[in-house]
Amino acid sequence: MPTTDTMRAVIARGYGGPEVLELVRVPIPVPGPGQILIRVQAATVNPVDLLTRSGALADAGLMTPRATTGIGWDVAGVVHAIGPGATSFALGQNVIGLRDLLDRALGTYAEYVVLDACAVAPAAGLTALEAATLPLNGLTALQSLDLLALAPGDTGLITGSAGAVGGFAVELATRRGxxxxxxxxxxxxxxxxAAGAEWIIPRDTPDLAAAIRELVPGGAHGALDTAGLGMAAVAAVRTRGVYVTVAGGIVPTPLRGIRIHQQWISADGPALADLATIGLAPRIAATLPLHQAAEAHRRMDRGGLRGRVVLIP
Incomplete structure (x- = not known):
């Protein structure tokens, strides 16, 4: 077990800009049945963290408003303690995991975090920095492609394809043929x-649907819309095709028999274990120490990053 009873963690005190993030000292959590305690080596900053901090998720009814809220979903680290029944992992093992519970007192921006064992996977030789960017973005890409359910040889539009989710989606889609x-x-x-894209459509193309149809008569078999383009991406899909969005908010209308899906991420240790072994390109934009979490959020707010900022406790 840890040699001290407390740890450092970043919380949001209330809601607002990066200034509401506060570094505090709190008791180290104890793993319960089926859980493990991870000593955090890296925690990734994701857009959902900014939405949590700002209060947007609470306003949307996706989480219960709290006076203080834990921040962070992704973690890479070392198994430090094991709860009863969590027999799949060993002390000292390098692991990665995903916290998919929103309204909790502590997130992964911390020196230790407790996760259900089913949300954790072996790191499979990845460094902590490489591994930390994989859970949320990699699983989102994987689960979204599962919803698309396209066959080898089909055409798939991926918007925001240079982003963290989009980049993984391009690699995984190519691997599926x-x-x-x-x-x-x-x-x-x-x-x-390098990731395997066959066509590149510039982001500033005025009529995305027309551009897609010039390349693929009739339109793409499906679209994975990581950029939240909505109907502009739906219009690029052929009749009775499929569209998947990873953004919240209004879901596009299913015109022309197009099947519309909204992907909501869920932790999946076995799937994460598979992702860790296939050599996806790491998406690391920058690293910062834990106490500079507010600066990490400012950089994310400014946009333009290719990959994610990773916090190092």
Whole structure:
């Protein structure tokens, strides 16, 4: 067990800008049945953390308003203690995991975090920095592609394809034999070509649907909309195709028999274990110490990052 009874953690005190993030000292959590305690080596900053901190998720009814809220979903670290029944892991083992519970007192921006064992996977030789960017974004891409359910040889539009979710989605879609139409900034073409994209459609293209149909008569078989384009992406899909969005808010209308899905992430240790072994390209934009979490949020707020900021306790 830990040699001290307390740890450092970052919480949001109330809701607002990055200034509401506060570094506090709290008791180290204790793993219960089926849980493990992870000593955190890296925790990724994701857009959902900004929405949690700002109060947008509470306003949308996706979490109960709290006076203080834990921040952070992704974690990479070392198994430090094991609760009763969590027999799949060993003390000292390098692991990655996902906290998919929103309204909790502590998140992964901390020196230790407790997760259900079913939400954790072996790190499979990845460094902590590499591993930390994988759970939320990798599982979102994987589960979204499962919803698309396209067959090898089908064409798939991926918007925001140079982002953290989009980049993983391009790689995973290519591995499934899909022909990927990547919607991104032209400067990201080298990365996207290396990831397997067959076509690159510039992000500033005025009529996305027309551009897609020039490349693929009738439109794409499906679209994974990580950029939240909504109907602009739906219009690029052929009749009776499929569309998946990873953004919250209003879901597009299912015109022309198009099947519409909204992907909500869920922790999945076995799937995460598989993702850790296939050599996906790490998406690390920058690293900062834990006490600079507010600065990490400011950088995310400004946008333009390729990959994620990772906090190091």
């Amino acid at each position: 899909l022909r990927v139409l990547a919607h991104a900034h032209p400067a990201d073409e080298p990365f996207l070509r």
